[in-house]
Amino acid sequence: MIPVAFEYERAESAEQAKALLAEHGDEAKLLAGGHSLIPLMKYRLAAPAVIVDIGRLSDLSYIRDEGEQLHIGALTRHRDVETDALVIGQVPLLAAATSEVGDPQVRHRGTIGGSIAHGDPASDIPSALLALRATMVIDGPGGVREVASDDFFTGFLETAIGDDELLTEIRVPKVPDAGWSFQKFNRRAQDWAIVGASIVVDNGSCGVGLVNMDSRPIRAGAVEAAVNNGASAADAAAAAADGCSPSGDLNASVEYRQHLARVLTRRGLEEAGR
Amino acid sequence: MQVNIEVNGTSQSHDVEPRTLLVHYLREECDLTGTNIGCDSSSCGACTVHLNGEAVKSCTVFAVQADGQQVTTIEGLAPSDEQLHPMQQAFHECHALQCGYCTPGMVMAAVSLLDEVPDPTEREVRVGLEGNLCRCTGYHNIVKAVLEAAGGAR
Ligand SMILES: Cc1cc2nc3c(=O)[nH]c(=O)nc-3n(C[C@H](O)[C@H](O)[C@H](O)COP(=O)(O)OP(=O)(O)OC[C@H]3O[C@@H](n4cnc5c(N)ncnc54)[C@H](O)[C@@H]3O)c2cc1C
Ligand code: FES
Ligand code: FES
Numbered sequence: 001m002i003p004v005a006f007e008y009e010r011a012e013s014a015e016q017a018k019a020l021l022a023e024h025g026d027e028a029k030l031l032a033g034g035h036s037l038i039p040l041m042k043y044r045l046a047a048p049a050v051i052v053d054i055g056r057l058s059d060l061s062y063i064r065d066e067g068e069q070l071h072i073g074a075l076t077r078h079r080d081v082e083t084d085a086l087v088i089g090q091v092p093l094l095a096a097a098t099s100e101v102g103d104p105q106v107r108h109r110g111t112i113g114g115s116i117a118h119g120d121p122a123s124d125i126p127s128a129l130l131a132l133r134a135t136m137v138i139d140g141p142g143g144v145r146e147v148a149s150d151d152f153f154t155g156f157l158e159t160a161i162g163d164d165e166l167l168t169e170i171r172v173p174k175v176p177d178a179g180w181s182f183q184k185f186n187r188r189a190q191d192w193a194i195v196g197a198s199i200v201v202d203n204g205s206c207g208v209g210l211v212n213m214d215s216r217p218i219r220a221g222a223v224e225a226a227v228n229n230g231a232s233a234a235d236a237a238a239a240a241a242d243g244c245s246p247s248g249d250l251n252a253s254v255e256y257r258q259h260l261a262r263v264l265t266r267r268g269l270e271e272a273g274r
Numbered sequence: 275m276q277v278n279i280e281v282n283g284t285s286q287s288h289d290v291e292p293r294t295l296l297v298h299y300l301r302e303e304c305d306l307t308g309t310n311i312g313c314d315s316s317s318c319g320a321c322t323v324h325l326n327g328e329a330v331k332s333c334t335v336f337a338v339q340a341d342g343q344q345v346t347t348i349e350g351l352a353p354s355d356e357q358l359h360p361m362q363q364a365f366h367e368c369h370a371l372q373c374g375y376c377t378p379g380m381v382m383a384a385v386s387l388l389d390e391v392p393d394p395t396e397r398e399v400r401v402g403l404e405g406n407l408c409r410c411t412g413y414h415n416i417v418k419a420v421l422e423a424a425g426g427a428r
Contacts, residue, residue, distance in 0.1 A: 001314050008275060008292035008338050031339075038334050039316055041293075051292065055339055079328075103405025104387065105319065108328045109335065189404035190317070 003041035010053045014139060014166060017054050021164045022141060024050045030166065031055060032075060032114035035106050060113075060168055063087060072170045074113025079104070081112055091172050093180040093200050097128040100182065103190040113167045116152070119159040119216060124184065126153060126217035127198040127209030134172045140165030156215040178202035179272035183264040184211070187251065194251045195260035197240070199268035201227065206236075206274075213244040213261050220244075223265055233274040237266035277341040281306065282350025292338050297321045299337035300347055308348040308378050312407070319406030322379035322386075323347050329386035331405070348378035351385065361385050361423045368419035372410035380406050384420045393424055 009028075011017035021028055029048035031037055032055055040046040054060075060075040063084050070090055072081065081087055082099040101107055101115070101124050115125045116136065126149075134149045138161055147160045154160055161167055184196040196211030197220075206227035208220040222243065226236035241258035248254045278287045281304055288303045300306045300323065309332060312320030316334040323332045324346040351359040358366065361381050371377045380403065387394065387402040394402060399420045400413070408416060 002295075003293045005291060005293050008336075010338075010341075034336070034339065035316065035334060038336070042315070053339065103319070104390075104402060105322060105329050105331045105383065105405045106316070108325075108330050108386075189401070 001042040001044075003038070004044060004047040006041075006048055007050045008053065009050060010056065012056070014054075014057060014060060014168060017052055017057070017166055018140065018164070020050075020052045021166070024052070026163045028052050028163075030117075032117075033077065033110040034114075035102070035110040036114060036118040036120065054166070061111075065090075066171075069171045069173055072112055072172065074117075074167045074169060075111050076113075078102075078107035078110045078112065078115070082107065090174040090176050091132065093132065093175075093178075093182055093198055094125070094128050094172060096180075096182040097124045097198055100124050100184050100193075100196075106190075112170060116170070117159060117161055117167050119153055119155070119157045121156065121214055121216050121218075122192045122212045123217065124182075124193060124196055124198075124211060127196055127211045128182065129170065129172065130209035130217055130219045131198040131200045131207035132172055132175065133207060134170055136160070136167060137169035137171065138162075138165050139168045144168070146171075150219070153216040153218075158216070175200060175202045179274070181268035181271035183268045183271075185260050185264060195246075195257050195264060197261065197264040197268045199265070199272045201269070201272045201274055204228065206269075208240070208265060208268075210240070210244065210261060210265075213241065213246045213257060215245065215247075218244065220261070220265060223269075227269065227274060233266050233269035236274070237262050237269055240265035275338055275341075277337055279337070279340050279342070280344045282346055288337075290337050292336060294337045295333055296323070296325075296335040296337050296340055296345070297332035299340075300332060300345070303337075306347050306349050310375055310378060312375065312379075317407070318376070318379075319383055319403075320376055320379040322382045322406065324382060324386060327386075327389065329383045329405075346382075348382060351381065359385070360426050361388070361420070364419040364423035364426065365416070368415050368422055370411060370415040370419035376406060376408040376410075380408065380416060384416075384423070387420065388424055394420070396421060 028050040222239035246257040312318035
């Protein structure tokens with residue numbers, strides 16, 4: 001499968017990437033690891049006229065300890081996140097969710113920034129960032145702004161990042177002592193989740209992010225409230241599908257997805273020590 | 275666009291369209307047809323090569339992304355025409371292939387796996403090769419071969 005022809009620009013800096021986006025407007029698409037965009041282009045579901053390759057912006061590939069938070073550069077590859085000692089020690093949920101993405105070849109190329117900028121409800125990493133209350137840093141012509149994970153995912157394959165903006169950093173609160181669990185239900189080893197759940201319970205305060213339970217990555221707010229009010233894992237998890245509008249497809253009906261959300265959330269809460 | 279890629283230790287320079295996939299570049303521009311195309315949709319691993327020493331699916335990388343980088347294909351693995359790479363030798367000895375279609379990608383993925391996890395458990399081998407499908411062997415002998423190659427390196 002051969003994509004539609006495009007013009008290729010390689011950005012050597014974040015500034016240059018922003019300038020190229022400003023120049024080409026909505027004709028242009030950023031290319032990070034390419035492991036969501038290239039398949040879409042091969043199926044001709046996307047046909048950008050201009051590709052701005054940010055894959056070499058190594059100054060946006062880092063994991064830094066910044067007091068209460070880890071700061072992770074948007075171009076940090078999945079492989080570097082899942083094996084990083086700081087991530088494993090301070091935010092083990094994120095390391096675990098990342099290690100479930102695709103297969104080793106995919107994780108050698110895909111980046112954390114691309115994974116969330118794509119805004120796919122079936123992706124694993126957004127659920128962890130929602131549960132952890134991460135913050136995204138976006139850089140554009142209007143300057144740098146921070147967007148809470150709750151406000152970041154705006155629709156199916158849509159996020160708060162504007163056409164002329166670049167996601168530069170993800171800030172994740174450290175939770176070294178929290179209970180946590182990442183639950184992913186799929187049919188074959190390398191598959192995407194049919195449904196998944198990211199759970200973190202820290203000092204009695206609970207975060208639950210769901211995979212593939214709506215048109216965008218979402219939190220299970222009713223479960224979080226129930227846990228925070230002292231409900232058992234089973235009672236809290238009964239609310240996991242409340243307010244969600246999952247779609248039905250070849251892999252699972254709507255009802256089956258709702259059932260999976262409840263079961264995976266209960267297992268996750270139990271594993272996290274609720 | 276002119277791309278300069280070091281393929282199997284040799285500098286190559288070709289004028290390619292930006293939309294050229296690395297796998298097509300290797301097969302058609304470099305005449306290295308050892309890398310196979312299976313699914314053409316990032317799932318089967320038949321097209322696995324090393325980009326800067328790490329396994330990637332070359333059907334999901336543009337050649338322009340590899341500009342200025344190093345690529346190793348199955349042809350570049352053996353130290354000489356007479357001698358196989360230890361992973362190839364282990365595949366040969368453990369009967370880890372039948373039709374052979376998945377084999378180049380499987381061997382490249384396995385070499386990359388041992389670079390990252392030099393002494394894997396059987397489970398680590400199975401999980402580490404989850405990006406590569408084989409329709410013939412049932413995987414048992416492939417796993418045996420990778421464990422054998424790891425043992426040899428020990
Ligand atoms: C076979 C296969 C299996 C997979 N399995 C899973 C899975 O199980 N779970 C899972 O979660 N994911 C899975 N993925 C997706 C994988 O995680 C991708 O790496 C990820 O979704 C996209 O990251 P990328 O760096 O490759 O982004 P790209 O494909 O380069 O970009 C994706 C989108 O984000 C935009 N973008 C990228 N970076 C930025 C930035 N810094 N600022 C603004 N916009 C940006 C691009 O313009 C594009 O629209 C799989 C992919 C493949 C090919
Ligand atoms: S041909 Fe590339 S993964 Fe199947
Ligand atoms: S040996 Fe035939 S597909 Fe693996």
